Amino acid sequence: MSDYPRPALAADVVALGFDGSELFVLLIQREHEPFAGSWALPGGFVEPSESAEQAALRELTEETGLTDVSVEQLHTLSQPGRDPRGWVVSVAHLALLRMADHPPAAGDDARRAEWVPVKRAKALAFDHGLALERALARIRARAERFPFGAELLPEKFTLRDLEALHRAVLGEDLDRRNFRKRVRSWAALVPLDERETGVRHRRARFFRFDGRRLRPFVRAETGES
Amino acid sequence: MSDYPRPALAADVVALGFDGSELFVLLIQREHEPFAGSWALPGGFVEPSESAEQAALRELTEETGLTDVSVEQLHTLSQPGRDPRGWVVSVAHLALLRMADHPPAAGDDARRAEWVPVKRAKALAFDHGLALERALARIRARAERFPFGAELLPEKFTLRDLEALHRAVLGEDLDRRNFRKRVRSWAALVPLDERETGVRHRRARFFRFDGRRLRPFVRAETGES
């Protein structure tokens, strides 16, 4: 068994964020060949003492300093020739995180990851574009069927924030009244007494997600993939 | 990059079949430690010249002689220690195949895979039970939302066959009239003029799936996993 040729095993992360109006993905601009100058997913090699998920989380933490992040496996990319340097298989992961907590890296360190609007994230290095596609498809499916947004929005948010997120994920067609009816039917969404301030229009109510009531949905999804 | 430790990479297959009343999974009884005597998923090591999917299909073909099979990736199992012999990462796949075309192996070759009823497939070797769980969850989700059954049923089948399959996948609660209404609303299901013969009750009509009309659903699913 041990005399089989072995691939290098990478864990890459499609980390998505939301700035209030647009989806972003965390990318690194490559300095060296292959794909020098191209954008690529953050990631690194899996160590024998950890799972691919753990490696993805570790890489993400090293990159952003952020630890309280949900990471889940997306797909394993194993097409021969996907990395010109040799046999490298990559387990792609999806991470959803609150962009506000992880500001765009200070511009001085070129190795730092940057938030790039998903719409502008084209022609990624390797087959990372496929991983991004899958990540978007996954959250689309999730937003269609389940309460969605807890990981991407700040603790408190308005229904308009949530609506903007759904709009960004699903496309432009959403009726406000129907949307509100739908999300308020989720028991997982709890209204707060607090309201927006300093806006020059009526103050929107804040909401938060109830993680307890969200959990059943997280389980329901597992079979969904 | 090449001085990182590398795992052995396996491609394992959860091959599911349906005998008309029950779901089966194709398993191999292990002869050697670890897990000697336990049931395990068929599979083998990925070669540098192929993708994990291709490896899964190759292994399945070697095992069953069958080639016209749909294989898709399920999940990558990478928990450290999952294989006591060393660092082995496995990409688990789902394959759906027509059991009738792949009869239970002749009993004389112990290395041959056997169809085991899913209900009796407990305590699999390694973490193969997890892969089986995921496979079942995936087809459950699919049967709930999309036309399902084309890969598991013979070319021609009766609505009762299809119903039995859905019952096996989803559980026992299915109303026959509602089920028929639902599947007949799929344009993908086409009635034939042919009917059952030799049964001592009214002859059931045969149906087949229209692969052309099925395709849009296959695409719709990609985002679902």
Place this chain on the structure above:
DNA sequence: CCAAAAGTGTTCTCCATACACCCATGC
């Protein structure tokens, strides 16, 4: 008073569900 977004209800259609009886066939 004006701009900008918050907030709110009703109607309609469609789909899922619940539910019970007659029909064709072989023995």
Place this chain on the structure above:
DNA sequence: GCATGGGTGTATGGAGAACACTTTTGG
């Protein structure tokens, strides 16, 4: 003629979609 499964229709309830106006606030 009887046992076995094939085959059919209707009524109801809930969810999603379409659709327009009033309210609050800051400038």
